[in-house]
Amino acid sequence: MKGVAFFLLSLFFFLPWNNFHDVQVAQFELSQNKQSLVLKIEVESKDIFRALTGLEDMPLYQQNAEINDYLQRTTQWFINDEPLAICNYTFLVVDGHFLIESRIKNTFSTIKHVFFVNEFLLDEIPDHMNIIHFRLKEQLRSFKMDKSRQKISLVYD
């Protein structure tokens, strides 16, 4: 019995567990101009390599395809309750970061409601947070999303 207790206590001290060193941040920004809606994502390469096993060893084109698939699985955008199909991401690697961008045609005469579901890296990295900036209707609003907040809803006048 004492042996079991000692073993469990050892696990507590020596196994990896969720600590402060794992706080990671990725930034998303959705902006608009007359022609386009522009989504920019910036994430540290080592964070995404940690989340997607084997990604680091892939050639760049394959990395991009994997990250694109992952983004499709983990993010959903809705504007005025219509789902937004964001694909055709472009990728750039700068200073240890992936800079990811997509432009889609702005078909909305006016934006009244934005709904965003985001699970990006939340399952894979403990304590990860995503910071979301909306540059819409001449306002800049920023939100924090994490494990406890995976959906946000914005209403514009």
Next chain:
Amino acid sequence: MNAKQILGLVLFSCLFFCCKKELDCCVLPPEPPVDSSSAVDCAEANAISTVGVDCTFPAPDNSNYVETIDGAIRSISCNTVPNHTYGDFRGRFAPFERSFSLPTSPTIAQETTSIFNTNNRSRYFFGVATNGVYFAPAPATPFIFENTQTGEYNWDWVFEASMNKGPEQDQVKLDCANAHSGDQGYHYHGQMFAFAEVLSPGITSGSVPDEPVQVGWAADGFPMVYLYGPDASGNLVKLTASYRLKEGERPGDGISAPCGPYNGKYYNDYEYIANFGELDECNGIERSITINTPSGRQHFPYFYVVTETFPQIGRCFTGSPDDSFL
């Protein structure tokens, strides 16, 4: 009687005597109504952290700072690598090449310029140290109060980095120089103790230097000195800031804006009181100073001071900041 029977008897006795004493005692009390406004724990949300991260790395040997003067322009190129010990909490430390331009003979402008945009987001770096590390006293996301229900950042309430130094979650994680590494290189958020010690050993523990110690240049071209500057008679004295903590409680509800007593957690917890100290609103003073700069001995009509107390590094410019600090 075995152990199970004894346990059952004990439990039964407890229930019997409990219910005999007061008939409704066995009924669980109803859940208390949840009042979201009173559920906010202001004390917990208001926690400050003044003990930072250890400097576990030795001074790098590749710190680079080159300053040249060409006519009216002082040009600086650097790599944000410090010449002192440093901490690297997340393993993000890396050189970051930067270049800045400054006027060699700065002048005082008609109006001051804030380091913040009108929406309170950081706009300018305050300046650059003479070891190539830049000054960024105002933190960005995620060090902003966030609405506890929607997650939206409230930019009226920006963390004061020097009061949120620790390694804990949601803290800024500053090292022994009140600095940390970010996407744009290593930078100072407050008093740069470790660098000041390199320039003038003992200065952070009370040794008064023989003459002003320049730690860097502000973005408007005026020099920044550490703690001490000349008084009106030219004697070297410790100069003090003119800010103090506001009194009382913040007006926020704890959901959309912070509540609790003003304790320095946020930049907005402080107020400027003219003539409370010697320094002006930008933590500088219009007074003649002659200092040893990396380009030789120079004279200026105005200088900034890195002070012991808030704001430590100024948050506005008396001159006109150069766009290379945007």
